[in-house]
Amino acid sequence: MRPPVKFLSSDHATVPVQALRAEELEDVLDTLPSAQAAWLRATGFTGAIGDRQLISDDAGRLVRVFAGLGTPEQRRRKRFGLAEAVQGLPAGGYHLETTLEGADLDEAALALLLAGYRFDRYRATGEDLPRFTAPAGVDRARIEAIATGEALTRDLINTPANDMGPQELAEAAIALAQTHGARVAVTEGEALLEKNLPLIHTVGRAARRAPRLIDLRWGATGPKLTLVGKGVIFDTGGLNLKPGASMALMKKDMGGAATVLGLAHMIMALEMDVQLRVLIPAVENAVAGDAFRPGDILHSRKGLTVEINNTDAEGRLVLADALALADEENPDHIVSFATLTGAARVAVGPDIAPFFSTDETLATTLAQAAGEVADPVWRLPFHDAYEAMIEPGIADLDNAPKGGFAGAITAALFLRRFVEAAPYTHFDVYGWQPSPSPARPKGGVGQGARALLQALPKALDL
Incomplete structure (x- = not known):
């Protein structure tokens, strides 16, 4: 696990970064020394997002930065427009001056930290980055915990499958547990059958690297919250082999697992009063002589049978056993994160995390929380009328209904069959930033975790 993401200590000498909205510009210009105001006007500074001007003294030393927050x-x-303005500042220490407050100030503070994220495991950049002190008025510990959890999620997704197999994913969970005094149990290979986790074993048995179930626990008081993350470290599609273009990003198919580990860090670092459990079925969906086949009928931990109509719909299979295991403890809430369906991307694109929920309080709170923390989510329905679409007749469930309609919903309905006792929420995330945006370089990205973190206190009555 990389070192925690932290603000610069306040005892450093720092240069002010005056961040202002475009509509504040004229008022600010009236308060500035005439030379600075003239310079901003002459250089065309408008306060647009990404707009930046550096001010030097007579000796050429940087004394102030103006950064636009946009119209x-x-x-x-x-989102995170401030990150675009501070990206590329000269290395050194800075502090923020702004009229922002509340959620807007928190977003700006997080932008300052996330703007410094680099995935440099394979390519040393030697880049010296600007560092910021914590803006006055923000909860420094909270912003740092969120930024560190997000960096963990990004690192895990960005790491290619040759260095991120089931074992490495388990090692990441163990390292996280050691940081926070949590405990981890890992069930591996044939032991999955002994522990009645047959779907996880079946999906992962063809790979050279044995499948695993990772089980992390933390906390002794408070409501029981169980997070379940899809940990398919690479998805070839199995015998229903993906075409090359569709396989190119499949290192990110463990994005659900990466998200719950990042969220778990946030929860533990903030010492939330919950009994946290994290379950991650970690497998590789590979092609070999013992790979599961189209037409197979598989038995699940819950006892439900599943007809396999497409081996590329494997994520819901491994999640099914993990969800059934989670449900047996009757926690106060179960939340799953998974890079599950292309249908979700067609519905809402790469930037929004669609979710399904049986808990009206959490669903309502999530929608509000998403806006507060700039982490967009959108509720999709557990539409009961589509239940028949996942019932093939020859078995209890069909893992890949024909027809192509409502793919995200039918996948969510499939998962809901394995949760009976607990309220259940499912996120179908993309886990990838397809092009650079402020504070979000191209590559792995967390989705939905910050919104859920914001919603949990109200939803669980903490």
Whole structure:
């Protein structure tokens, strides 16, 4: 696990970064020394998102930076705009001066930390980055915990499958547990059958690297919260082999597992009063002589049988056993995260995390929380009328209904069959930033975790 993401200590000498909204510009210009105001006007500084001007003294030393936060319309269209303005500042220490407050200030503070994220495991950049002190008025520990959890999620997704197999994913969970005094149990290979986790074993048995179930626990008081993350470290599609273009990003198919580990860090670092459990079925969906086949009928931990109509719909299979295991403890809530369906991307694109929930309080709270923390989510329905679409007749369930309609919903309905006792929420995330945006370089990205973290206190009555 990389070192925690932290603000610069306040005892460092720092240069002020004056961040202002476009609509504040004229008022600010009236308060500035005439030379600075003239310079901003001459250089065309408008306060747009990404707009930046550096001010030097007579000796050429940097003494102030002006950073644009954009117009109201720009801010509606683009999150973390401050990160775009501070990206590329000269190395050194800075502090923020702004009229922002509340959720807007928190977003700006997180932008300052996330702007410094680099995935440099394979390519040393030697890049010296600007560092910021914590803005006055923010909960420094909370922002740092969120940024560190997000960096962990990104690192795990960005790591290619040759260095991120089931074992390495388990090692990441163990390292996280050691940081926070949690405990981890890992069930591996044939032991999955002994522990009645047959679907996890079946999906992962063809790979050279044995499948695993990772089980992390932390906390002794408070409501019981169980997070379940899809940990398919690479998905070839199995015998229903994906075409090459569709396989190119399949290192990110463990994005659900990466997300719950990042979220678990946030929860533990903030010492939330919950009994946390994290379950991750970690497998590789590979092609070999003992791979499961189309037409097979598999038995699950819950006793439900599943007809396999496409081996590329394997994520819901491994999640099914993990969800059934989670449900047996009757926790106060179960939440799953998975890079599960292309249908979800067609529905809402790569930037929004669709979710399904049986808990109206959590669903309502999530929608509000998402706006507060700039982590967009959108509720999709557990539409009961589609239940017949996942019932093939020859078995209890069909893992890949024909027809192509409502793919995200039918996948969610499939998962819901394995949760009976507990309230259940499922996120179908993309886990990938397809092009660079402020504070989010191209590559792995967390989705839904910050919104859920914000919603949990109200949803679980903490």
